[in-house]
Amino acid sequence: MSCSCFGALFSCKKHIKPTEQRSNGFLSVKNIRLFSYVELKSATVNFHPSNKIGQGGFGTVYKGVLMNGVVVAIKVLSTESRQGVSEFLTEIDVITNVKHPNLVELIGCCVESSNRILVYEFLENSSLDRALLGRNCDASKLNWHIRSEICLGIARGIIHLHEDLVPPIVHRDIKPSNILLDSNFAPKIGDFGVAKLFPDNITHISTRVAGTTGYLAPEYALQGHLTKKADIYSFGVVLLEIITGRSNSRSFSECGKPLLEWVWSLFEENSLIEVVDPALEEYPQEQVLRYTKVALFCTQAAAARRPSMLQVVDMLSMPVQLNDEEITIPCYMEEDSRKFIRGFRAKNSNSSRKYSTSTDTTIPFTSSQVTFTEISPR
DSSP states (O other): OOOOOOHHHHOOOEEOOOOEEOGGGOEEOSSSEEOOHHHHHHHTTTTOGGGEEEEETTEEEEEEEOTTSOEEEEEEEOTTOSSOHHHHHHHHHHHTTOOOTTBOOEEEEEOSTTOOEEEEEOOTTOBHHHHHHSTTOOGGGSOHHHHHHHHHHHHHHHHIIIIIEESOEEOSOOOGGGEEEOTTOOEEEOOOTTOEEOOTTOSOEEOOOOSOTTSOOHHHHHHOEEOHHHHHHHHHHHHHHHHHOOOGGGHHHHHSSOHHHHHHHHHHTTOGGGGSOTTOOSOOHHHHHHHHHHHHHHTBSSGGGSOOHHHHHHHHHSOEEEOGGGOBOBOEEEOSSSOEEEOOOOSOTTOOOBOOOTTOOOOSOOSSOOTTEEEOOO
16 A cells, blocks of 8 residues: 555545443444454454454454454453543544544444453554564664655644544654554554544643653643644654664663654764664665654754644655754653653754754744745756
């Protein structure tokens, strides 16, 4: 499957149909198949360990084969799951009527007794986390062409959530383990358990923080101020992981410092090409550098300075020259006993780079013109 089309940019607005709640907090689900527990138990051979393909705080994911021969991924929520009834209902409500090539399709669910199970389309190449960052992965299989298409596919999936739906959806947990890959390594965003509907007529939502440390935007992690820019920050971190082949959560042991700080230090030293994954034997240097700078634009400390996803796709897909002077310092979450957000200073005190904080609201671009780029001559 190709993920190079721009259909998401030009599609008509799609309205999400509200579902209705019934007894015990569960939904009378429309436009979704209801499976029996017995049916899913049979599909997974009694949830046999050999069919287990993933596990997390929410529970376990199994590979299953339905009676009609269709292979599916069956997400069984544990009774102790951090994803409770509310998040389970949210995941159903949000994605039942959302269809896009770069979003995982929800096929059905089971809500019998205390069982809460979601049934998704099966993706042959598991998660981006496993394919690129797993212990036994072969990252060399993901050449630059595949990686660039993964980046664009994720971006287009987020565009669909942010721009094509009414109301828009903010995912809140964009990270490699929530990006699944099909047989052709085309990406699909999954796990909408903490997603939020985001009306167009408000500036932000004040909400409890949900998501994963290392991918949380500073203004969201600190103040609970949620906007689309939180997803853009998370995407920027994922973009860096795809380029570097380094896990953001394991970056301390891999390069001696957090991933964002390491990349920023190389950017300041004009040595940005050193961030590229050694497993990439051949790659277009100019394009890889552009992708890395786009990631830095997305992870700037000041939310207002981050581009929209539409602008991100323009910068990734077109041969443009980015204005390095418009890139301001990123910010990351450092998890210690206090769990705080901090930026970092360049070692070179004479550097002319800008060290923004989240109070900087200068916007270096507009929706009609991307002023921080200059089209390169053909």
